[in-house]
Every structure is written in structure tokens, then in C-alpha cells.
Amino acid sequence: MIYTVTINPSLDYIVSLDELDLGKVNRSEESHSFPGGKGINVSRVLKRLGHSSRSLGFVGGYTGDFIKNALENEEIETEFIELKGDTRINVKVRSSEETEINGPSPLITSDDLNDLKTVLNSVSEEDIVVFAGSLPQSLEPSLYRDLIEQLPAQTKVIVDTKGVPLSQAIMAKPFLIKPNHHELGELFNIEIKTVEEAAKYAGKLIDAGAKNVLVSMAGQGALFVNNTGSYACTVPEGNVVNSVGAGDSVVAGFIYKYIKTGNVLESFQYGVAAGSASAFSIDFCTKDQVEQLLQSINIREVH
Numbered sequence: 001m002i003y004t005v006t007i008n009p010s011l012d013y014i015v016s017l018d019e020l021d022l023g024k025v026n027r028s029e030e031s032h033s034f035p036g037g038k039g040i041n042v043s044r045v046l047k048r049l050g051h052s053s054r055s056l057g058f059v060g061g062y063t064g065d066f067i068k069n070a071l072e073n074e075e076i077e078t079e080f081i082e083l084k085g086d087t088r089i090n091v092k093v094r095s096s097e098e099t100e101i102n103g104p105s106p107l108i109t110s111d112d113l114n115d116l117k118t119v120l121n122s123v124s125e126e127d128i129v130v131f132a133g134s135l136p137q138s139l140e141p142s143l144y145r146d147l148i149e150q151l152p153a154q155t156k157v158i159v160d161t162k163g164v165p166l167s168q169a170i171m172a173k174p175f176l177i178k179p180n181h182h183e184l185g186e187l188f189n190i191e192i193k194t195v196e197e198a199a200k201y202a203g204k205l206i207d208a209g210a211k212n213v214l215v216s217m218a219g220q221g222a223l224f225v226n227n228t229g230s231y232a233c234t235v236p237e238g239n240v241v242n243s244v245g246a247g248d249s250v251v252a253g254f255i256y257k258y259i260k261t262g263n264v265l266e267s268f269q270y271g272v273a274a275g276s277a278s279a280f281s282i283d284f285c286t287k288d289q290v291e292q293l294l295q296s297i298n299i300r301e302v303h
């Protein structure tokens with residue numbers, strides 16, 4: 001079983017405008033509401049690729065109901081803990097630039113956290129668990145690390161988060177982490193501009209405990225590092241329509257291929273194809289789109 005854990009889900013409200021005029025009344029021509037949050041996105045993309053998963057985490061209020069209904073309609077299994085407050089709304093403005101306003105999160109109590117720990121007790125060493133997204137300010141930044149340490153040692157854990165929750169989670173030796181190049185740079189207080197720089201700093205995260213590091217670099221390509229070497233791949237050319245969830249699609253594509261082949265480099269390429277296919281669509285990728293783009297992705301070793 002693949003479990004995705006979204007501690008901080010969202011209703012993603014995507015609104016399109018020709019131009020955003022700050023301080024003025026803006027009227028949009030098009031809007032979409034999606035169930036969001038990184039783990040939920042991974043479950044949705046896995047489903048599109050033809051693989052089931054169980055979505056865990058916390059939801060609450062009318063926005064939480066929206067998420068549960070949307071996932072039920074897509075036949076995605078859920079086992080959420082119900083909160084008293086409303087799940088946040090994240091507004092994504094698509095205009096000449098993409099602007100995001102991620103809303104405040106509802107309160108998660110220690111009883112709620114204990115309920116999640118109880119659900120995670122059923123994870124076995126054959127399972128894959130994805131911990132993805134930010135942690136609300138009210139929670140300890142070591143939460144992912146603590147949850148990972150509670151799982152059986154052989155369970156494959158994938159972490160997609162940033163900042164202190166990421167550096168803490170690395171100490172629990174996850175199977176894979178997927179920072180983008182900005183998030184990788186933030187960990188070292190530097191700006192990463194090239195694949196070679198990304199390789200150097202991803203290598204430090206391998207030394208710190210991560211087994212595999214996949215660094216997405218948006219339109220600049222992507223990098224994969226483990227203790228056998230560093231590999232870079234190109235991304236396909238295309239028109240970016242909506243990059244929300246593109247990084248989560250990389251994670252889902254990687255997992256989908258890894259389950260089938262156990263080959264991390266093939267999984268890397270497939271993940272990047274899924275990321276680009278989602279970036280080129282208003283909602284997420286389809287399997288056909290991913291497999292079409294896969295052919296145009298080249299991989300090389302980075303020295």
C-alpha cells in the first residue's frame with residue numbers, strides 16, 4: 001500500500017486574470033477549485049497513472065468536506081482525522097505571473113496527532129509512505145522525523161517539504177526527498193543556479209542521511225543523486241499552464257515507476273515527465289501525456 005500523509009491540506013482556488021492590478025477590483029474570466037496539499041496531489045496523480053493509495057492527514061469544516069467529496073469522486077481511499085476548524089484555502093492567481101496566497105491552517109491538537117499516529121501503526125515494511133507539504137506553525141518542526149521514526153525500519157519513506165521539517169526528516173534516513181532548487185539552496189543559505197551546484201549540495205543531504213535526492217529545477221531540468229552518482233535530465237519544452245502540483249506529480253511519477261521496475265533512474269525520468277505533463281495542463285497529467293513526454297527526456301551523468 002502507498003500511504004500519502006498531508007498534515008496541511010488545502011482547497012486550491014485557481015483564478016485566471018489577464019493582468020492583476022494591485023489595489024483595484026479585478027474580475028477573473030476563469031476559476032477552478034481542486035483538493036490540494038502535497039500528499040493529496042500525489043494520491044490524485046497516482047490514481048491518474050493507474051495506482052491506488054490511501055490519503056491520510058487532517059481535514060475540517062466545509063473545505064474539508066469539499067476535499068473528501070472530491071477524492072471520493074476520484075475513487076481515492078481516505079482515512080483523514082477530522083478537525084474542528086476549516087481546512088485552509090490557497091489562492092493561486094494565474095496572470096502574467098503566478099502569485100500564490102496560502103491561507104492559515106486550522107488548529108491540530110495533541111489528541112489529533114495521537115489519532116494520526118494510531119492510523120500510522122498499521123503501516124508495514126512493504127508499504128511506501130509519503131510525507132508531503134508544510135507543517136502548520138503550531139506543530140513541532142520535528143514532526144515528520146518523529147513520525148518516520150515510529151514506522152518499521154524497512155518502510156520506504158518519501159519526504160517532500162522544506163526548511164527545518166526537511167532537515168529534521170533527513171536525520172530519519174528517508175528513502176527519497178524531493179526539494180526544488182530554491183528549497184535545497186535555503187537549507188544552506190545560498191542560491192542554487194546550476195545543476196552542478198545542485199549536485200554538490202544534494203550530495204551533502206546524502207551524507208546527512210537521505211538515500212536518494214531528487215532536485216526539481218522547474219524549466220531548467222532536474223537532478224538525481226544517490227551514493228552511486230549524480231544524474232541530470234532535461235525537461236520537455238512546452239507551455240506551462242498551471243505549475244501548482246507539478247512537483248507533487250514528480251513524486252507520484254517516481255513512485256509509480258519505482259513500484260514497477262525498482263530502477264531509480266527510470267523512475268527519476270518518469271517523475272520528471274509527470275511533472276512537466278502536469279505543468280502543461282490546468283489539472284494534473286494523464287498517463288498518455290506522461291508517456292508521450294518521456295521520449296523527449298535525456299539523462300546524463302554529472303561529474
Ligand SMILES: Nc1ncnc2c1ncn2[C@@H]1O[C@H](COP(=O)(O)OP(=O)(O)O)[C@@H](O)[C@H]1O
Pocket residue numbers: 179180181216217218219220221222235236237238240243245246247248250271272273274275276277279
Ligand atoms: N517551464 C517548465 N518546463 C517544463 N517542465 C516544467 C517547467 N516548470 C516546471 N516543470 C515541471 O514541473 C516539475 C516541478 O517543478 P518545480 O517548480 O521544480 O517544483 P515544485 O513544484 O516542487 O516547486 C519539474 O521537474 C518539471 O518536470
Ligand SMILES: O=P(O)(O)OC[C@H]1O[C@](O)(COP(=O)(O)O)[C@@H](O)[C@@H]1O
Pocket residue numbers: 008010012035036037038039041090102132133134135243244245246247248249
Ligand atoms: O503545504 P504547502 O507548502 O503550503 O503547499 C501547499 C500547496 O502546494 C501544493 O501542494 C502544490 O505543490 P507543488 O506546486 O510544489 O507541487 C498545492 O496543492 C498547495 O496549495
